[in-house]
Amino acid sequence: MMDKSELISLTKEHMHVLCSAISERRVGGEGNRLATDFVKNEFRESGWTTDETLLEVMDWRTTGTSLKCGTESFEVSSSPYSKGCIVSGELVPVNTVEELEKADISGKIVFLHGQIASGQIMPKNFVFYNPEEHQKIISKLEKGNPKAIISATGRDSAVAGGVYPFPMFEDGDFDIPSVYMKDTEGEKLLACSGQIVTLESGAVRIPETAFNVIARKEGRTKKRIAVTAHIDAKIGTPGAIDNATGVVVLLLLSELLKDLKGEYGVELVAFNGEDYYEVPGQMKYIEQNQGRFDEIELNINIDGAGYKEGLSCFSAFNLPDYIREKLDTIISKHQNIVEGKPWVQGDHSIFIQYGCPAIALSSEWFIDHMDNQDITHTPKDNLSIVNYERIPECALAIRDLIVSLGENK
C-alpha cells in the first residue's frame, strides 16, 4: 500500500501529464483524446475493467474576428462554438427582452448590451437548468433572423467562471453567428447605432469524437458506488482545479481500491463534457443507466478540489442515515475536509435528479468565492494554484468511505 508521500508524488506526475504535457482538454480536441487514453491505460494497469464510450462531438476553432464601423475598429471575439460570418448590416442596439420583442432585426446585426447581456445564456438544448427567459431570448433571436449577434458583457462568475468578458452564447446548437466584446468597448460601439457595420468571424465547427472512460469493479451485489469527475476543460485553460484534480482522485482511487472486495461494485467515471455546451458524456451516461439509477447506492463527484488556499469541502444530498453516519465518522478522521455550503452545479446534479444519494467534493475557497472569483475557465487555472496534498487527502477519505460502506450496512 502506498504511503502519503508516494501518493503525493504520483499526484504530481499525473497532474503534470494532464495539465502540462497535455495543455488543453477541450472536448473534441486532441488533448482531450490523449487524456482519456491516459486515464484508460492507468485504470487498466491497476487491474480494472474499462469501458470507453464513443461520443460524437464538435471541435471548434476561429482564425480571428474584426468589427468595423466606417473607419473605426472594435475589439471582438468569436463566441465559442458559434458559426463564422462575413456580413454587413445596420447595427440595432437592444437593451432588454422587451426591446428585443419589438425590434426589427431581420437582415440586420443585433447588438445586445446592458441588461439583456448581463448573464450567460444556457445552451438551447441544455436540459438540466434552462430559465424561461433564456429560452425566450433564443427563440426571439431565431425568429428575428438577424445576420449576426454582437454582445457586450462583463463578468458572470457563477455561470461563466472567471472570464471577462464572458461569451453570452456558448452553444453549438445555436446557428446565428455571434461575437462578444467587453462592456466598456460596447459603450463605444453604441455610437454606431443605426449605421452599417461590417463583421467578420473566422469561426469553424469541426465534427470530432471524444470518449467517456469508465473503470469497473464488481461487488457482491448489483448495487454500486459511482465516483465521478469530468475530464474535459474549457478552451484556453489547462483546467488544473477544474478538473484535472478530480480526475487524479479517480486515478489514485484505482490504485487504492485495486484489491477491494466489498458489498458494492465501484465505478470510476471520467465524464466528458461538463464544461461543454451539450454535455455529451453526461447525456450518454444517463441513457446507458436508464431504469438502473436505483442500483447506484451512492455518487461521489469531485470537481474543483485541491486549490492552494484553504481546505477541501463536501456537500451531501439525499443521504440515508447509515451513509451519513459512516461519512461523519470518516470526516472526523480527515481534518482537512469539512462540510461546506451546498452547491449543485456539477455532475452530481444528475444523480440527485434521479434520487440517488450524492456527495460532492470541492475546495472551500471556490465554493465561498463562486460569485466573484476570476480563475475558473481562464489560463489562471493552472498547476501553480494546486495544493498537491489535498488530492491524496480526498482520495484517501473516499477510499475509507467506500471500504466502510462495503463492509456491512
Ligand SMILES: [Zn+2]
Ligand atoms: Zn468543473
